[in-house]
Amino acid sequence: MEISNRYHSLNAAIYPWFEDQWQRVLRLHNDNHLPHALLLSGMPGIGKACLAEAIAGYVMCHQPLADSACGTCRSCVLLNSSGHPDLYFLRPEELGKPIKVDQVRQLTEFMHNTAQQGGYRVVVLEPAEGMNISAANALLKTLEEPGRDTLLILITHQLGQVMPTVRSRCQRLDCHTPLESVAVQWLVKELSVEPHEAEQLLKVVHGAPLAGLEFKKRGHQTLRADFLTALRDILRQRKTPLEVAGQFLKADFDLLLGWLQGLLADITRILLMGNDDLIRNKDMQKLLKGVAKNSTKDKIFTLADLVQSERFSLQRRLNPNKQLLLERILIDWSALVRA
Numbered sequence: 049m050e051i052s053n054r055y056h057s058l059n060a061a062i063y064p065w066f067e068d069q070w071q072r073v074l075r076l077h078n079d080n081h082l083p084h085a086l087l088l089s090g091m092p093g094i095g096k097a098c099l100a101e102a103i104a105g106y107v108m109c110h111q112p113l114a115d116s117a118c119g120t121c122r123s124c125v126l127l128n129s130s131g132h133p134d135l136y137f138l139r140p141e142e143l144g145k146p147i148k149v150d151q152v153r154q155l156t157e158f159m160h161n162t163a164q165q166g167g168y169r170v171v172v173l174e175p176a177e178g179m180n181i182s183a184a185n186a187l188l189k190t191l192e193e194p195g196r197d198t199l200l201i202l203i204t205h206q207l208g209q210v211m212p213t214v215r216s217r218c219q220r221l222d223c224h225t226p227l228e229s230v231a232v233q234w235l236v237k238e239l240s241v242e243p244h245e246a247e248q249l250l251k252v253v254h255g256a257p258l259a260g261l262e263f264k265k266r267g268h269q270t271l272r273a274d275f276l277t278a279l280r281d282i283l284r285q286r287k288t289p290l291e292v293a294g295q296f297l298k299a300d301f302d303l304l305l306g307w308l309q310g311l312l313a314d315i316t317r318i319l320l321m322g323n324d325d326l327i328r329n330k331d332m333q334k335l336l337k338g339v340a341k342n343s344t345k346d347k348i349f350t351l352a353d354l355v356q357s358e359r360f361s362l363q364r365r366l367n368p369n370k371q372l373l374l375e376r377i378l379i380d381w382s383a384l385v386r387a
């Protein structure tokens with residue numbers, strides 16, 4: 049593994065919504081009850097990796113304060129600059145690919161060496177569900193007997209997909225999605241936006257504040273607005289599905305399909321519960337109600353299934369032709385309100 053992948057300075061902020069989890073880890077550590085392995089579980093985009101790094105920084109610090117690392121000892125200085133030789137990050141070599149057994153074997157070698165700075169050694173592995181079966185099996189021995197003063201921090205976005213043999217060897221630290229009020233307050237401060245804008249943003253990213261931050265910073269809002277306008281244009285027959293598919297050929301399809309799934313979920317809510325308060329995409333409320341009124345449950349469910357399965361195959365890179373995929377979905381979208 050490239051050294052640059054292993055070492056980087058830490059972002060060890062404790063987000064306000066993780067204060068309980070943080071205090072729990074501090075208590076365990078101060079009582080000498082810290083387990084060998086922690087499993088941080090929660091939805092993506094809420095800051096689990098930062099929490100993991102903060103925990104790493106704290107247990108590796110040579111003179112920790114009551115509730116934070118000192119920031120000045122040799123360990124803290126290393127962590128905040130070039131990186132610490134006793135902190136090991138294990139992630140897929142490519143985004144979306146599995147963690148391979150060879151990578152776990154390299155980790156095992158690291159575990160056999162003594163800590164260079166004479167304190168804790170910490171491994172951060174993300175995502176735990178990204179290990180293929182042989183990689184997970186190779187990790188089991190290490191999880192059982194990692195050696196003294198060693199902490200493995202596994203991070204998962206999908207607890208159900210982590211192998212039970214791995215799960216049972218870790219102590220779980222559940223990281224809940226923050227309360228909306230807490231997340232809104234945080235986003236307002238981070239992005240200097242009005243509360244209503246933060247609220248809207250948060251709905252689009254299913255309540256995950258860091259995903260909201262990323263979304264705004266990467267200009268996803270513009271892309272989303274353009275895509276939603278195009279979807280509206282298709283229904284009004286101002287644009288054809290083919291034209292729109294061409295327009296978005298270079299966009300991130302996973303994002304587009306995710307937004308479309310969100311719209312279809314809203315239409316389903318209107319159809320099944322008839323309650324507008326449950327709509328997440330408030331900025332599309334009028335259009336969503338129009339579709340719900342003029343379409344059928346069958347059509348909506350069939351399209352929702354199609355979008356979900358195509359999104360899944362895209363994530364696994366099984367779908368070779370993106371243009372055709374989007375055309376097919378948009379043709380079905382256009383047919384939602386036609387007899």
Ligand SMILES: [Zn+2]
Nearest residue numbers: 109118121124
């Ligand atoms: Zn320190």
